[in-house]
Structure formats: structure tokens, C-alpha cells
Amino acid sequence: SYVLTQPPSVSVAPGKTARITCGANNIGSKSVHWYQQRPGQAPLLVLYNDRDRPSGIPERFSGSNSENTAILTISGVEGGDEADYYCHVWDSSSDHMVFGGGTKLTVL
């Protein structure tokens, strides 16, 4: 089965840039989506198709995807960005959806 690997945690100071990776074999050939999940809430889509932002998501959220790594970048991190972040792809070989294990973003 297709496995997405995320670091368990990332820490960043307010105003700095956070980068959260999602690694997998040839992930660059897939569309990667990213979700933010605050405690006690449902996930919220923050990026789809590697780099596209849904309406209402700040430009501070951006993404890239190449070869074996997709990256969610959050610029000018704010306290409200503290949350868990999950990457997500469709694995065409199994026709199943796959989530990464999640990354807890801590704002110092």
C-alpha cells in the first residue's frame, strides 16, 4: 500500500516560515491535498492539487510537489496556525485514498 510519511512535529517562531513535508515514492506524479485540524474540530482543506488554495485560505499557505516530496509552506506563521496538518492523495493502483500520519505544528 502507498504510504505517506510526515514528521510528527514542527516548531516555528511567530512570523517565521514553517515547512511541513509529506514524503512518498513518486508523490510528484500525484495531486496532494493538505488539511489543517485544530483540537476538537473537523479537518479543514487548506490546499488542493498541490498548490491551490480554497476560498478563504490566506496566501500565507502555499505548496509544492516534486519527485518524492510534497511540501506545505506557511509564511508569517501566526498563533492561530497551531494545529495538526495532514497530507492526502489518491492511490490510483488501489483506488484508495491515503492520509499521512499528521504533523503537529507548534508556534513557539
Next chain:
Amino acid sequence: QVQLVQSGAEVKKPGASVTVSCKASGYTFTDHYMHWARQAPGQGLEWMGWINPNNGDTNYAQKFLGRVTMTRDTSITTAYMELSRLRSDDTAFYFCARAARKGDFDVWGQGMLVTVSS
């Protein structure tokens, strides 16, 4: 506005079944696949499967084959997920999510806590 509203929390005994409902509104129900995912307390998201509300076709994650059944009632724009032979490790929040565009999940239900305990 587009929203998915799920049923309330339930407590079940091991071996029982649970059905989670997901009421869709604000869009054409049959235009979007509905997916189900769960999240055990303190853990990550786990995809369970999808249903095509247009024709009832389903696709389940291997882990849940034989225990999960996804259905829908188009007359009341509601999707259902039934999980049978419950075990303690099925204790989790269960989410429905609408699929859009590139297969991303653009709308989520609020989640429903299912607790399995004797």
C-alpha cells in the same frame, strides 16, 4: 451554505453495530462522492471508503472489508456508514467528507464520536 451534519454520539458494546448518518445540504447531493474517515483519540486520520450517491457504488478500504457498509438515501440527501462487529479499537470520531475537484475533501461533517465499551 454547503454543509454536512452528522448524527450524535453513541456508545456501543463490543460486537454490536453502529450506523452514522450524514445529512448533506446546500448542493446537489448526487454530484459529489461521499467519503468516510475516522480518527481514534489522539491519532491520525484513517480513510474508510466512499459511496457514489448517484448510483450507490462503493469502494471500501481493505481494512474494513466485510465490516463496513455505506449507503445513501437520495430522497433525504443523507449518507450512512454502518460498522459491524465493533471492537474497543473502533472507538473514534467518524467523519463524512464531500469529494470535489481533484479528489480533495472540501467539506467535512462535524464528526461523530462512537465509543465501544463493555
